[in-house]
Amino acid sequence: MKPVSTQPSAAAPRATPAAQRVLIIDDDRELCWLIREYLTPLGYEIAAAHTGPDGLAQALAGGFGAVILDVMLPGMEGFEVLKRLRQSSDVPVLMLTARGEETDRVVGLEFGADDYLPKTFSTRELLARLRAVMRRSQRQAAAPATEPADAPIVVGPLRLDPNTRTATLGEQPLELTALEWDLLACLARGRGRVKSREQLLESVCERNYDVFDRSIDVHIWSLRKKLGDDPKNPRFIRTVRAVGYLLINPEAP
Numbered sequence: 001m002k003p004v005s006t007q008p009s010a011a012a013p014r015a016t017p018a019a020q021r022v023l024i025i026d027d028d029r030e031l032c033w034l035i036r037e038y039l040t041p042l043g044y045e046i047a048a049a050h051t052g053p054d055g056l057a058q059a060l061a062g063g064f065g066a067v068i069l070d071v072m073l074p075g076m077e078g079f080e081v082l083k084r085l086r087q088s089s090d091v092p093v094l095m096l097t098a099r100g101e102e103t104d105r106v107v108g109l110e111f112g113a114d115d116y117l118p119k120t121f122s123t124r125e126l127l128a129r130l131r132a133v134m135r136r137s138q139r140q141a142a143a144p145a146t147e148p149a150d151a152p153i154v155v156g157p158l159r160l161d162p163n164t165r166t167a168t169l170g171e172q173p174l175e176l177t178a179l180e181w182d183l184l185a186c187l188a189r190g191r192g193r194v195k196s197r198e199q200l201l202e203s204v205c206e207r208n209y210d211v212f213d214r215s216i217d218v219h220i221w222s223l224r225k226k227l228g229d230d231p232k233n234p235r236f237i238r239t240v241r242a243v244g245y246l247l248i249n250p251e252a253p
Helices: 031-043 054-061 078-085 102-110 123-146 178-189 199-203 215-227
Strands: 021-025 044-051 065-069 093-097 115-116 152-157 158-161 168-169 237-240 244-247
Touching: 021 031, 021 054, 031 044, 031 102, 031 123, 031 168, 044 054, 054 078, 065 123, 078 102, 093 102, 093 123, 102 115, 102 215, 115 123, 115 158, 115 215, 123 168, 123 178, 123 237, 158 178, 178 244, 199 215, 199 237, 199 244, 215 237
Parallel strands: 021 044, 021 065, 065 093, 093 115
Antiparallel strands: 152 158, 158 168, 237 244
């Protein structure tokens, strides 16, 4: 018989938790390399895909805490990747837009992106936004087991159920992204009171950005569209110039 070694065996390498694994889907290999070089020393494990179909396959296979997704991809554009991914996965998605145009941001958010970032980003901003979407996802996943059921939030014909994270307008269900639901719930809980952009960003995204960060305006635009609000004469979400937004009850006298 082969003798059994009495020497202690080397410890197997510890697997990186899924929450710390990030998938980058971008055909810019140098950018993928730069992101990997920045995030790896911070404890993240980075995987990369350089085409839409390959990225979608890896994302659907699971095991990632977040996906960084470019809009312009060979084989399948980023919006289509996101649309198909959202059919079966709630993994946080941070969209990259080359031009930072509002149209790209709005389409991405409507398809289920959790946040967007123009490709002129700094590594510190990338890290802050990545951590924000991952924290929010982890908090939502833990909420049913650790938080008591909340009473529904009702503002006139608008009803939000925190237990199921659903929203209805009258009897019509609203198709909201996770971030849109959180944003609407924040406004609804503080109905009648103005929420500044900074307050909304802090409470919903768990981040503080300077006053030139306009991402919150894109989410409000999308919410108004889904609520059927006329931006010039909104029934629900009103703009308080140079301050922020407030949600009102359109049925109140």
